[in-house]
Amino acid sequence: MQRKPVPPAPDSLDAVWTVRDAVPLVPEPEADCCRRLVERAGVPDRGTASAWLVFLAALGVVDDTEKGFARGRGDPDAAALAANFRENVFLAADCLAALDDADARTAAEVFEAVRDRVPQWERAKRENWPAFWTGRVERRLDWAVLLGLAERGDGGYRLPA
Known part of the structure; x- marks a missing residue:
């Protein structure tokens, strides 16, 4: 689960x-x-x-x-x-799949790549769900960096070189 x-x-x-x-x-x-x-x-x-x-x-x-x-x-x-x-x-693998090893992507760009995976009931729960879920994506990316699955650079996140 x-x-x-x-x-x-x-x-x-x-x-x-x-x-x-x-x-x-x-x-x-x-x-x-x-x-x-x-x-x-x-x-x-x-x-x-x-x-x-x-x-x-x-x-x-x-x-x-x-x-x-x-x-x-x-x-x-x-x-x-x-x-x-x-x-x-949830969404960790999707967020990592949205990263590139060459060009850094912002949390907002990664969110746009995974937004269709956010369940409908989560969207209906709050008025500004895209901003809320962009924050959730950013937390996943920060943890990915801490766990060595991604790195920060050039104003965003990317896969380790």
């Missing part, structure tokens, strides 16, 4: 482990986990904490169970995180 929530990308992958380590070992409900992330990992608010939980489940470092979220037992390497990102995060 692909997940949509993507928190803002941090400066380094160390933040992934800091947030993951704040998740309990024994499954707890989402509200309790969000409180822990705010208190122990410096996540700014409950909404961002919820996005982190879902995103970390997509990356394979947190388990999403019937009883709630729990810290994963393994430590995937950077390659596994990147593969899980591409496979399990």
